[in-house]
Amino acid sequence: MGCDGGTIPKRHELVKGPKKVEKVDKNAELAAKWKYCALSQEKLKRPIVACELGRLYNKDAIIEYLLDKSAERPNSEVVAHIRNIKDVKELNLTDNPAWEGERHNIKGDCYEDMHCSMFICPVVGLEMNGKHKFLFLQTCGCVFSERALREIKTEICHKCGDPLQEDDLVTLNGTKEEVEKLQKAMEERRAKAKTAKKSKKSKATKVSKSQDLTGSCDTSETKSTSLNGEGSSASRSDSAPGPSTSGECSKTLKAPPGPVIGSKRSIQDMKDKSETYKSLFTSHSSAKRTKDQISNWVTHTPYHF
Template sequence: MGCDGGTIPKRHELVKGPKKVEKVDKNAELAAKWKYCALSQEKLKRPIVACDLGRLYNKDSIIEYLLDKSAERPNTEVVAHIRGIKDVKELNLTDNPAWEGERRNIKGDCYEDMNCAMFICPVVGLEMNGKHKFFYLQTCGCVFSERALKEVKTEICHKCGDPFQEDDLVVLNGTKEDVEKLQKTMEERRSKAKTAKKSKKSKDAKVSKKQDAAESCDVPKNTSEAESTPLDGDGSSQSAPGPSTSGECSKELKAPVGPVAGSKRSIQGMKDKSEIYKSLFTSHSSAKRTKDQISNWVTHTPYHF
């Protein structure tokens, strides 16, 4: 059986077999991780930051995301763990002297080496293109290769001289296992920070309560010591036994006996005042009027009752 023009179809043109699995180009995958921002998919440019999971971002894109989280972005799940600018660290990178950037291939007629990277390890000189494992320090943000950390074992940063520990090392663009380990350590660190913050708040509250209690219980030192000192037959005064008033204050406050200072007292009930003085006030019996003297409508006089 022939088609138009007398051609004979082959078997693979008539029978459809299983689809071939598309393979991802490794060089393109590495370039997407190490040369482009994980959030905005733009080319990495200084300043460059990294999160606790080891992903690379442009600092401008992270700030824009934090300022407006409601905006629609294609890769918001990548930065879901970033709550603020403190969750990322600005990297201290070393430039590659062999990197010419986009100036070399402006016309597009030259070969572009995908393995050439913008940054290198300052100790060994390996290019940061994804073929070698790189770490960054959470203390200072300096970036080194795994080979440099193995060959030159030290607890001081090779570039800036700041001390660090093994827990401060974070893998850049690691495997799934590395990302899972980093996520566990990140959650543990955040939980420890929360507990420490709560304990600090409780301690501050206790200290403030103690200070308030101490201020309320303070007694002035220049108090009259001879308020109620009994006299003996010889005329010598004896101090009453017990703790001094200038020391600690009593825990239980007793209610004062007798009329409280500042309480309202009726002037007409005062026995030490004369009737002439009492008649000056409206509460006196002479100031009150009878029902016949009271008018049916209210006046502004203060003698109306």
């Protein structure tokens, strides 16, 4: 506390001011972004993928997250925008020939360059360590530095030859402003995809309905033609003038010349049957009697003998 033994306290020892903001080491921040997975915080190893916002991940970590999203994982908010494996792109990276690996300095008696990276730009040769801006193509996944794309302007990918467009370029580990622009572009792209899917579905339903209607019409036509081809002639109505209360023409129906489907045919008209067979039925001429031959009914009781 002071005032004992002649010590004099200073102001900063008695009055506590606001805490100073801790400064993050830039080298450590760059190493965390460019050498470690944004989801699992493990060291990046092939295959490496990138999302539409430009973050780097191990492909194994993304697959594990998509298979079980219910599991509690740190940094899960970083991958909240990833819905399926199509939302990430596997990167086509170029190895750095100067990279000796992690086991060359096991004893700790050698100088270790913290800025040395595993990958470089295939055009200019800059190392992908965060000091230089890098971009990747969403179509092919090739990675280049911004300097290479600025100095050598071309409409074709430098590595694989695919067509290169500015809309397909995504900045890796960009600033907050760049990430916000990428997020807006991602939302617009997804909204366009949804509208396109809805329009395709509506067109498909319209086509299916029209096909159903045409199919029903075709079946009705085939039925009508089959009925006409079997020999069943439909009854035709001939208009004949006659007296009518309403003043309209009354239509009379004529009997068809041939047998109609569903009509009963008399046994006596069958030519393939014999007369003995026809005489068994009451419709035969021998079964018909005159009025003189028909006797009156006589009532009697069953008890009369």
